Amino acid sequence: MELIGVLVLGGILIFAALIVIAIYNGLVKKRLRVDEAWAQIDVQLKRRHDLIPNLVNSVKGYMDFEQETLQNVTEARANAVSAGARGPADQAAAENALTGTLRSLFAVMENYPDLKANENVLALQEELSTTENQIAFSRQHYNATVREYNEAIATVPSVFIAGMFGFKSREFFDAPVEAEQVPEVRLR
Amino acid sequence: MTSATRTFFSQQAANRRNSVLLLLSVGVLFALLGFAGGYAYTASPAGAVGFMAFGLLIAVLMTSGSYFSGDKIVLAASKAKPVSAESYPQLLNVVNEITIAAGIPAPKVYVIDDSAPNAFATGRDPEHASIAVTTGLLDKLERDELQGVIAHELGHVRNLDIRFMLLIGVLVGGIALIADMFLRMSFFRGGRRGGRDGGGAGQLVFLVIAILFAILAPIAARLVQLSVSRQREYLADATAVELTRNPAGLEGALRKIATDREVLEVANRSTQHLYFVNPIKKFEERASSLWATHPPLPDRIDRLRELQALPPLTDEERHSLGAH
Numbered sequence A: 001m002e003l004i005g006v007l008v009l010g011g012i013l014i015f016a017a018l019i020v021i022a023i024y025n026g027l028v029k030k031r032l033r034v035d036e037a038w039a040q041i042d043v044q045l046k047r048r049h050d051l052i053p054n055l056v057n058s059v060k061g062y063m064d065f066e067q068e069t070l071q072n073v074t075e076a077r078a079n080a081v082s083a084g085a086r087g088p089a090d091q092a093a094a095e096n097a098l099t100g101t102l103r104s105l106f107a108v109m110e111n112y113p114d115l116k117a118n119e120n121v122l123a124l125q126e127e128l129s130t131t132e133n134q135i136a137f138s139r140q141h142y143n144a145t146v147r148e149y150n151e152a153i154a155t156v157p158s159v160f161i162a163g164m165f166g167f168k169s170r171e172f173f174d175a176p177v178e179a180e181q182v183p184e185v186r187l188r
Numbered sequence B: 001m002t003s004a005t006r007t008f009f010s011q012q013a014a015n016r017r018n019s020v021l022l023l024l025s026v027g028v029l030f031a032l033l034g035f036a037g038g039y040a041y042t043a044s045p046a047g048a049v050g051f052m053a054f055g056l057l058i059a060v061l062m063t064s065g066s067y068f069s070g071d072k073i074v075l076a077a078s079k080a081k082p083v084s085a086e087s088y089p090q091l092l093n094v095v096n097e098i099t100i101a102a103g104i105p106a107p108k109v110y111v112i113d114d115s116a117p118n119a120f121a122t123g124r125d126p127e128h129a130s131i132a133v134t135t136g137l138l139d140k141l142e143r144d145e146l147q148g149v150i151a152h153e154l155g156h157v158r159n160l161d162i163r164f165m166l167l168i169g170v171l172v173g174g175i176a177l178i179a180d181m182f183l184r185m186s187f188f189r190g191g192r193r194g195g196r197d198g199g200g201a202g203q204l205v206f207l208v209i210a211i212l213f214a215i216l217a218p219i220a221a222r223l224v225q226l227s228v229s230r231q232r233e234y235l236a237d238a239t240a241v242e243l244t245r246n247p248a249g250l251e252g253a254l255r256k257i258a259t260d261r262e263v264l265e266v267a268n269r270s271t272q273h274l275y276f277v278n279p280i281k282k283f284e285e286r287a288s289s290l291w292a293t294h295p296p297l298p299d300r301i302d303r304l305r306e307l308q309a310l311p312p313l314t315d316e317e318r319h320s321l322g323a324h
Helices: A002-060 A065-086 A088-109 A111-118 A119-155 A158-165 B008-042 B045-077 B091-103 B137-140 B143-158 B163-192 B201-245 B246-259 B281-286 B297-307 B315-321
Strands: B078-083 B108-112 B119-122 B130-134
Touching: A002 A065, A002 A088, A002 A119, A065 A088, A088 A119, A088 B281, A111 A119, A119 A158, A158 B091, A158 B108, B008 B078, B008 B163, B008 B201, B008 B297, B045 B119, B045 B163, B078 B091, B091 B108, B091 B143, B108 B137, B119 B143, B119 B163, B130 B137, B130 B143, B143 B163, B143 B201, B143 B246, B201 B246, B201 B297, B246 B281, B246 B297
Parallel strands: B108 B130
Antiparallel strands: B078 B108, B119 B130
């Protein structure tokens, strides 16, 4: 009788340990997905840095009166590239400023029919458009991974494992206030 | 069955729940029929289980070819051609955007030269996926509508729908097999059974019931399979909204495709279930919705409108979209 009791107890303990391991591993995987998603945002931002000089060069010849707009884009890009070393807050602000200048440029390009007929420019515009989308989607995906991770830490039963092993919740990516301002478009 | 305002999360949860329940019911049907058939033939529980296992094994073997190379077969049958970055940059960009949003590896992309707008995805998991769109789709849709369609197809891939439907296909195939085996054996042994003891009438009744069950079970299983297919289509629509956060894009695509009367030439009965919209339109118009692989287009549009806090389509709007 005693042997059966010991075996049953041992079985229950092993079963419980396996569950804990499974939950712990699940939390680790979710946290790693968050880290990866964050790193992927950077990949998209750097891609945009690389594409911009080509775009500016392609449209310069057609847009004599818009030198200021083009200058803004080039400066904002340089600022964003250097902001990488100054920390995430500065980097985010610089990237959003760059988005603003690009929006102005696209708005202004609508007034140049020659530009719209140029295939190189159209191809580059599509490239930049898709880059903006990819940045947005990679941020969205980051938020989705954060949501799954935070959900797992907060719900029973993984909440207990999370507490035991020190899993902390992550922050969502919020668009800062500057990005919500509509960029000013000046036409001459 | 529309509620006031559901989010795409709750729509997804309902679809997943329904499809799992339907899968379980097919499983139970398979077990019942297999056990009953096996017991009637061998008159022993061990034999009944063996009978079931045999049916399942044959069904698995028949379906394993489809699991591993089904995508190549379907792509070849549909005359799909792989795309390069030079020929279709916008398509590749859109696919790229959605794979980032979904967090899955990039699928292989193909184009079908046909003016009927449609698309399909195939492949057993995200690492082995392919997606094909027609030139008609690329010509007729705006960028955000194309994005919605691609998100729907990659939603199928991410939700492992091809695998899910194959699993159900195995069970339905197994039910059809077992029913077939049982019916043949009943004909063969029916005469001998009655003469074995005095309870001939009782055994005959049992036999008749069993035979009826064997005839009806494959039909019931097929209906359940089609119901699952429709649930997974709704789920893919809700997943597309989760990925693009733009129900209007997908709704626009559905409306344009609904009013397009072109026929997709490469599609046939065996591939129709894979497409974004059922390409065999004449069949859809005649058949009742129980036999459809896809939910009716107006119903899909209504669910998308629910996510935009818009009212469902009016009767005139439904009529103008055609009997799809």
